[in-house]
Amino acid sequence: MTKLYGSSLSRSARSLWALEELGVKYEHLPIAPSEARSPENLKRNPNGHVPVLEDDGVVVWESMAINLYLAEKYGKNSIWPSELAAHAGIYMWSFWAMSEVEPHLLTILHHRIMNPPEQRDEKAAQAAVEALKAPLNALEVSLKGKEYLLGKNFTIADLNVAAVMSWAPMMRLDLSSTPNVQAWLQKCLGREANKKVRGLK
Structure with missing residues (x-):
């Protein structure tokens, strides 16, 4: 199951947009930036920020890294060119x-x-x-x-x-x-x- 941690009022909106654009089925867990340093989120991202992506055992943080990963994995016939x-x-x-x-x-x-x-x-x-x-x-x-x-x-x-x-x-x-x-x-x-x-x- 693909999960995206982070509020749409943060940089997480970029990765939510990518998920929606790609049509990936995902679970959205809207953690506010003020809650990103919780012990649970620090286990996912030691920097204490959102967004964080969990995708088939792969954990990615940093919104641009998440988006590039998602596009390359899921977007080969849409937003990720072949060249x-x-x-x-x-x-x-x-x-x-x-x-x-x-x-x-x-x-x-x-x-x-x-x-x-x-x-x-x-x-x-x-x-x-x-x-x-x-x-x-x-x-x-x-x-x-x-x-x-x-x-x-x-x-x-x-x-x-x-x-x-x-x-x-x-x-x-x-x-x-x-x-x-x-x-x-x-x-x-x-x-x-x-x-x-x-x-x-």
Whole structure:
């Protein structure tokens, strides 16, 4: 039995989206991030984080690692292309999202939404907005003339990057200067699998 531990209000949403996209039968155990350091979860992930995947005796943590594993195992006829070059593109964009985009989005999220008002620093948030311009421009250029990151088909690369970028609308991040990114993100987030996950705990 495939199990996914973690609330959809955390990075676990990325892996829930992958499971739904792939049509894998799974059990969802919605552990909140605040409960992730429980003795039970520390046995699954010694870092004390979610998500954690259990799949036929295999335990995987880190949302991107989970998604790459799921796509390779279950998505060969859907979101996991057969070509090795496409795999390189999937790894490239997935790691890019984590290193070039997510840290800045987290800074904005903390200083505009999550932190108590007295701990918010708008200068830090604005600096992160500025820092995002270069990677978003790179994404904009890469999407020119393409439906998705690797071409005409939606792959796990799109899911992983869009899952990271999904915080942008919540923060009302202005994407009007990158229309390719804006249209691509709306298309990805509008997929039925993602909309289903957003309705979970």
